Amino acid sequence: MNPDLIDQARRLVSERFPNALAAVLAGSAATGRATASSDLDIAVLIGDGGETCRETVRFEGRIVEFFVHTHAGLAELFAADVAGRRAVMQSMYATGLVLVDSDGHAERARGRAVADLLDGPPALNRETIETRRYGLTDALADLADTGDRIERLAVAGTVLNAAADLLCDYHRAWVGSGKWLPRRLLEADAELGTALLDGHRHLCEMNDPTPLYDAAEHVLGLAGGPLSEGYRRAWRGVIESTTAGR
Incomplete structure (x- = not known):
């Protein structure tokens, strides 16, 4: 783990989100796999009334991906990631390095993330x-x-x-x-x-x-074996991918 990247992330969060309730550094920078060209992935929890969004900036020569959310926004993102069977935000909070944790907000978010990860994704119908x-x-x-x-x-x-x-x-x-x-x-x-x-x-x-x-x-x-003849689907206004396109 590169302490310079961690310090860089802390400086940026302090500058851009001085009132953040929580901030977590995720991705390769948090796992020690970062290279010289790796970006920084940072999840930021802000107060109600703010905007849940994703934003890309450049800071001190490095690309930074911000995942910004309110409490309600984070709940929606968690739900969407479970439904999509991806758990992107859950992985960020569960495995990331906590940069800011005001009154335990980061740890509570981590707890919800870990619970989702342990439950696993919903089965395909x-x-x-x-x-x-x-x-x-x-x-x-x-x-x-x-x-x-x-x-x-x-x-x-x-x-x-x-x-x-x-x-x-x-x-x-x-x-x-x-x-x-x-x-x-x-x-x-x-x-x-x-x-x-x-x-x-x-x-x-x-x-x-x-x-x-x-x-x-x-x-x-x-998964049940090959399927060809006998397959039938009714038109529903969209063309459903027959492979794993997501």
């Missing part, structure tokens, strides 16, 4: 799982059929995301995207998660889809 199964079945067929390297790489990303979503749901584990996809995937299932990630890397390096196909097919089996 049967219809959504069927749609995910259908999408992964279709993507695996494309992965096996296409001989074009560029197309195969594109389909591989779809397969990885769809399989990760189903595997996380199987274990009632939180999902992630971007760099958080492999982190959450390995937290959910170290063995199968590794197989998916290694299979994806192997395809990218060797143009061989077999390991990724096999790992994703295993995940599909845990």
Whole structure:
């Protein structure tokens, strides 16, 4: 953990939010994984009447992402992150470094965050799982059929995301995207998660889809197996993604 980054974050919070009820430094700066170009992720709890928002600024040459919220705003963000099965704000409060804690506000927020994380995300409903199964079945067929390297790489990303979503749901584990996809995937299932990630890397390096196909097919089996003929969905005014697009 870099004490210079922590001091920098404290200076900025003191300057921008002198009346903050709580402030938490999260992300790589709080876990000791920050690089010279890493930004600072800071959650700030402010009093009622303020605005819940996200804001990006530059401070002393470094990009800073502010996640600002009132009590009501934080409750809404927690609820939205549970519904979305992401727990972004919960992770920030549960694992972040407390910079400001007026009258225990930060610790109470941390307690609610930890409770949400322990409860886990809501399970996908049967219809959504069927749609995910259908999408992964279709993507695996494309992965096996296409001989074009560029197309195969594109389909591989779809397969990885769809399989990760189903595997996380199987274990009632939180999902992630971007760099958080492999982190959450390995937290959910170290063995199968590794197989998916290694299979994806192997395809990218060797143009061989077999390991990724096999790992994703295993995940599909845990979720109920392939689904193609017999799948049907009524039009509801929107087109629901058949994969894990979020």
